[in-house]
Amino acid sequence: MKYPVNEVFETIQGEGVFTGVPAIFVRLQGCPVGCAWCDTKQTWELLPANKVSPEQVIRVDGSIGRWAEHTPQSLIAAFGAKGFTARHLVITGGEPCLYDLVDLTRALHAAGYQTQIETSGTFEVHCADETWVTVSPKINMKGGYKVLTQALERANEIKHPIATEKHLDELDALLAPIDLSDKTICLQPISQKPRATALAMRVCIARNWRLSIQTHKYLDID
Numbered sequence: 752m753k754y755p756v757n758e759v760f761e762t763i764q765g766e767g768v769f770t771g772v773p774a775i776f777v778r779l780q781g782c783p784v785g786c787a788w789c790d791t792k793q794t795w796e797l798l799p800a801n802k803v804s805p806e807q808v809i810r811v812d813g814s815i816g817r818w819a820e821h822t823p824q825s826l827i828a829a830f831g832a833k834g835f836t837a838r839h840l841v842i843t844g845g846e847p848c849l850y851d852l853v854d855l856t857r858a859l860h861a862a863g864y865q866t867q868i869e870t871s872g873t874f875e876v877h878c879a880d881e882t883w884v885t886v887s888p889k890i891n892m893k894g895g896y897k898v899l900t901q902a903l904e905r906a907n908e909i910k911h912p913i914a915t916e917k918h919l920d921e922l923d924a925l926l927a928p929i930d931l932s933d934k935t936i937c938l939q940p941i942s943q944k945p946r947a948t949a950l951a952m953r954v955c956i957a958r959n960w961r962l963s964i965q966t967h968k969y970l971d972i973d
């Protein structure tokens with residue numbers, strides 16, 4: 752299967768349960784969800800005019816929305832050619848679950864990588880059984896998509912972006928029918944806002960949840 756790839760880079764996972772772990776990021780192009788505060792808006796449109804050759808998305812700045820088709824094999828070959836050493840592989844976007852990720856995640860596991868998906872939960876998650884799935888549920892966004900029970904139930908980690916009490920109330924309502932016993936819940940302040948961070952810290956302490964700050968933003972790395 753071919754996937755539209757916006758950028759591939761090696762860095763430190765900055766968010767969630769795997770914060771601090773060296774990781775290769777594969778960012779897929781395309782997302783219809785429309786979060787007003789999205790930090791990767793260049794990935795929303797899959798414009799034919801922005802299609803480039805496969806080598807033009809490896810370790811280059813993806814900020815102008817270019818994309819190239821890659822297969823699992825061409826990606827794994829590119830990691831080797833660039834001398835990437837991380838064994839943790841994060842598939843993000845855009846919205847990666849627009850695409851069936853079974854092929855990609857299985858090929859990555861067969862090549863010795865541990866995989867993680869970052870998804871909004873608005874499309875069904877199709878991936879290898881071993882993949883760590885982080886769902887960052889998007890409620891009432893412009894695109895009008897709803898979070899799916901399939902995605903919430905598949906999640907290993909629920910990482911909720913939060914700025915106000917309203918976001919917390921929305922999360923509580925969404926999670927009420929879900930069995931959370933095998934899931935880690937993280938709150939992630941939106942855009943490093945001090946009030947959002949203070950709220951997230953307060954709630955995490957009260958509920959024994961985890962704080963996820965976007966450490967790469969503080970470090971000014973990819």
Ligand SMILES: C[S@@+](CC[C@H](N)C(=O)[O-])C[C@H]1O[C@@H](n2cnc3c(N)ncnc32)[C@H](O)[C@@H]1O
Nearest residue numbers: 788789790791844845846869870871887941942
């Ligand atoms: C850019 S999204 C891509 C993956 C997928 N579309 C999703 O939303 O989970 C990656 C992560 O960044 C988070 N995120 C995006 N913009 C953010 C912002 N301004 N502040 C905090 N988190 C943000 C998302 O909630 C998600 O957890």
Ligand SMILES: Nc1nc2[nH]cc(C(=O)O)c2c(=O)[nH]1
Nearest residue numbers: 763764765766843869967973
């Ligand atoms: N360092 C780093 N960690 C991240 N964790 C999730 C990211 C994302 O954009 O999905 C991201 C990212 O873009 N960079």
Ligand code: SF4
Nearest residue numbers: 782784785786789871
């Ligand atoms: S779902 Fe993810 S990529 Fe899409 S707009 Fe929201 S934060 Fe951005």
Ligand SMILES: [Mg+2]
Nearest residue numbers: 790791843973
């Ligand atoms: Mg990011």
